[in-house]
Amino acid sequence: MLKFRRYLITNLKAIYRCQPGRLWVSFSLLILLMVSFQVVEKLQPTRNCHCELERALQQTTDHSQESPDYVLQTHIPPREDDHPYRQRKAVLEPAENTQDGFQMHLYYRQVTPRESSPDRQERHWAWQPTENSNKMKAYLSAQQLKSQLSSPRKATRGDIFPGVPESAATALGDTADGVLFTSSIAAEEHKKTTSPQMMGVTLQSPPQHQAMGSPPRPWVDSVKHTVLGTAQLLRADDFYRTELERGLLPSWAEISTDEMALGDGGQVEDVFFQKVCKPKTNIVFLKVHKSASSTVMNILFRFGEMHNLTFAFPLRGGHQLFYPHHFMARFVQGFSPGKPPQFNILCHHMRFLRPEVQKVVPSTAVYFSILRNPVQLMESSFVYYKGTSAFSRARSLEEFLSQPYRFYNPTAGDSHYARNLMTFDFGFNPDAQVTAKRVNLMLRAIEASFDLLLISEYFDESMVLLKETLCWDLDSVVSFPLNSRDSSTRSPLSSITAEKIKAWNRLDWEIYTHFNRTFWERVERDIGRERLWREVRALRQRRAELARTCLQGTGSVGPKDIKDSSLRPLQYGNARILGYNIKQGLDEATEHMCRRLVTPELQYSTALYKKQFPPNPPQNTPQRPLQKPPQLTPSLQGMQQGKALRYRLKGTRH
Numbered sequence: 149m150l151k152f153r154r155y156l157i158t159n160l161k162a163i164y165r166c167q168p169g170r171l172w173v174s175f176s177l178l179i180l181l182m183v184s185f186q187v188v189e190k191l192q193p194t195r196n197c198h199c200e201l202e203r204a205l206q207q208t209t210d211h212s213q214e215s216p217d218y219v220l221q222t223h224i225p226p227r228e229d230d231h232p233y234r235q236r237k238a239v240l241e242p243a244e245n246t247q248d249g250f251q252m253h254l255y256y257r258q259v260t261p262r263e264s265s266p267d268r269q270e271r272h273w274a275w276q277p278t279e280n281s282n283k284m285k286a287y288l289s290a291q292q293l294k295s296q297l298s299s300p301r302k303a304t305r306g307d308i309f310p311g312v313p314e315s316a317a318t319a320l321g322d323t324a325d326g327v328l329f330t331s332s333i334a335a336e337e338h339k340k341t342t343s344p345q346m347m348g349v350t351l352q353s354p355p356q357h358q359a360m361g362s363p364p365r366p367w368v369d370s371v372k373h374t375v376l377g378t379a380q381l382l383r384a385d386d387f388y389r390t391e392l393e394r395g396l397l398p399s400w401a402e403i404s405t406d407e408m409a410l411g412d413g414g415q416v417e418d419v420f421f422q423k424v425c426k427p428k429t430n431i432v433f434l435k436v437h438k439s440a441s442s443t444v445m446n447i448l449f450r451f452g453e454m455h456n457l458t459f460a461f462p463l464r465g466g467h468q469l470f471y472p473h474h475f476m477a478r479f480v481q482g483f484s485p486g487k488p489p490q491f492n493i494l495c496h497h498m499r500f501l502r503p504e505v506q507k508v509v510p511s512t513a514v515y516f517s518i519l520r521n522p523v524q525l526m527e528s529s530f531v532y533y534k535g536t537s538a539f540s541r542a543r544s545l546e547e548f549l550s551q552p553y554r555f556y557n558p559t560a561g562d563s564h565y566a567r568n569l570m571t572f573d574f575g576f577n578p579d580a581q582v583t584a585k586r587v588n589l590m591l592r593a594i595e596a597s598f599d600l601l602l603i604s605e606y607f608d609e610s611m612v613l614l615k616e617t618l619c620w621d622l623d624s625v626v627s628f629p630l631n632s633r634d635s636s637t638r639s640p641l642s643s644i645t646a647e648k649i650k651a652w653n654r655l656d657w658e659i660y661t662h663f664n665r666t667f668w669e670r671v672e673r674d675i676g677r678e679r680l681w682r683e684v685r686a687l688r689q690r691r692a693e694l695a696r697t698c699l700q701g702t703g704s705v706g707p708k709d710i711k712d713s714s715l716r717p718l719q720y721g722n723a724r725i726l727g728y729n730i731k732q733g734l735d736e737a738t739e740h741m742c743r744r745l746v747t748p749e750l751q752y753s754t755a756l757y758k759k760q761f762p763p764n765p766p767q768n769t770p771q772r773p774l775q776k777p778p779q780l781t782p783s784l785q786g787m788q789q790g791k792a793l794r795y796r797l798k799g800t801r802h
């Protein structure tokens with residue numbers, strides 16, 4: 149060995165001594181270097197490589213790859229009798245092939261980043277003379293600044309202006325007649341510490357840019373995010389521990405915002421926050437099944453009605469957007485392909501398909517959805533969708549889970565209720581093979597399309613986060629739980645069953661655990677625990693007050709005990725769905741408010757539909773004979789056509 153080494157070195161030396169030898173060595177080294185680069189490049193994780201993403205996601209969503217029968221039916225014009233139980237068997241038309249192939253870039257938001265949309269332009273905070281302040285809705289007068297800065301309470305940087313980065317706080321101190329302001333350093337800090345969608349922040353943009361897209365409380369975001377790095381991720385059960393226990397939050401978090409009066413009486417809340425953002429009115433809510441989505445929908449209905457917003461209703465006042473088809477813009481009543489997106493709120497059950505949704509709502513829309521722990525979700529789904537092919541023959545959920553493929557046929561048109569229902573509703577293939585890559589792609593795709601994912605187990609916390617994101621007030625997100633089952637139709641689950649459900653719904657489980665984690669990170673970043681807790685408490689107080697004002701008895705009652713039939717929710721499957729009785733003798737305004745809080749989804753939707761599309765007044769001219777209505781299967785008459793059509797919301801003309 150030693151001999152060989154010596155021999156090699158001697159020979160190499162000889163080679164290196166002559167000119168061609170040196171050239172040969174250099175050339176070899178160059179080749180070696182290039183090969184190394186190739187290898188390193190191959191090892192890099194793929195970033196933004198849409199071709200790769202598309203290929204992989206096509207696998208995730210193209211059902212036909214795994215089962216030739218399991219293809220979409222979106223080319224068939226929607227009919228009244230389209231229903232969840234119909235088989236999705238059809239050949240795709242070429243024009244829709246791309247969408248049904250469901251490529252990654254179609255799921256992602258438009259490639260243009262959010263901040264480059266007109267109302268989300270990235271705007272650095274900068275000095276702004278007071279004379280121009282009419283452009284700026286949120287500013288402190290020099291007087292207010294001085295009085296705040298000279299306050300005896302300012303012990304720490306955080307105490308001066310909660311959430312203001314140090315560089316910005318310095319700028320505040322330096323100014324005599326400037327308004328808000330930060331140095332580019334602060335803007336840089338902010339950039340580093342906020343997500344892309346938080347970047348459209350300004351305190352001095354022209355009014356038309358303030359209308360949307362400026363998330364509230366920019367400085368709070370930036371400081372909190374600085375304080376809690378991503379290394380210190382929160383878990384839900386960790387969340388309510390005090391910051392002292394966790395030792396993470398700065399001292400100013402202790403201060404109630406109520407105490408933070410500035411100068412001549414303006415509050416930080418008022419000065420910094422409430423005027424910075426304007427309520428968002430363009431909204432897409434993906435109504436994921438069995439995840440408290442009807443309660444969220446009620447919130448959207450009330451807000452939309454109160455503010456005269458338009459809803460993207462299913463054709464002819466149906467109650468689902470031809471679910472389980474992937475969403476198509478033409479499923480929406482009043483949609484016309486030539487016109488720009490025109491509806492404010494899209495919130496009926498649909499199977500998400502981003503490019504089609506974009507045709508219906510303006511590009512400024514906030515996209516959000518709500519998730520539920522797949523264990524509870526499946527327990528609920530098993531009872532509610534007991535009539536579906538997968539569940540109807542199983543005597544219990546346990547029996548189903550013991551041998552799922554005895555009952556479950558992935559090619560059945562209603563199979564999605566029995567497996568990975570959330571995955572399905574987000575537009576993906578619920579029967580896809582679970583690989584890390586696929587899961588990762590799916591999560592990234594959801595993240596790219598949705599601004600906010602709420603968690604039904606933390607419903608009140610979710611509502612606080614929602615109101616922050618939408619820049620709504622607390623009252624707008626107060627609700628009573630709707631579509632809840634009576635306890636007699638709930639079954640407790642053993643831990644073994646729970647594990648089986650997680651394994652069977654693995655894709656849903658991945659979605660849920662990921663967004664449960666990001667939910668708490670988001671809360672931490674945007675609100676902070678102290679304020680969250682205060683607002684949750686306020687929300688619960690408000691709900692209790694409303695319950696005392698509006699409801700007979702202590703709360704929800706069984707369907708037989710609901711006296712007003714227009715308030716009786718649809719009873720479905722084996723579930724007994726609870727409802728409410730409202731108090732007698734309320735004044736008109738209170739009755740109007742209370743009724744809306746407890747009106748079930750179908751009735752409310754129908755009433756709003758009639759308001760948006762008033763029926764034609766009767767004419768004297770002879771009517772054309774009505775077309776024979778298509779036949780519905782009995783199980784769907786309530787769902788699609790809406791038994792509720794005969795109901796009327798008191799306080800509306802229809």
Ligand SMILES: Nc1ncnc2c1ncn2[C@@H]1O[C@H](COP(=O)(O)OS(=O)(=O)O)[C@@H](OP(=O)(O)O)[C@H]1O
Pocket residue numbers: 436437438439440441442443524528529604605607628629630631632633634
């Ligand atoms: N506020 C609140 N917090 C937590 N959970 C809530 C809330 N409101 C409704 N729910 C529960 O959500 C379940 C109904 O979900 P959906 O309304 O999405 O069902 S549906 O798909 O529209 O039929 C249903 O779950 P189950 O009772 O387990 O079936 C409701 O109890």
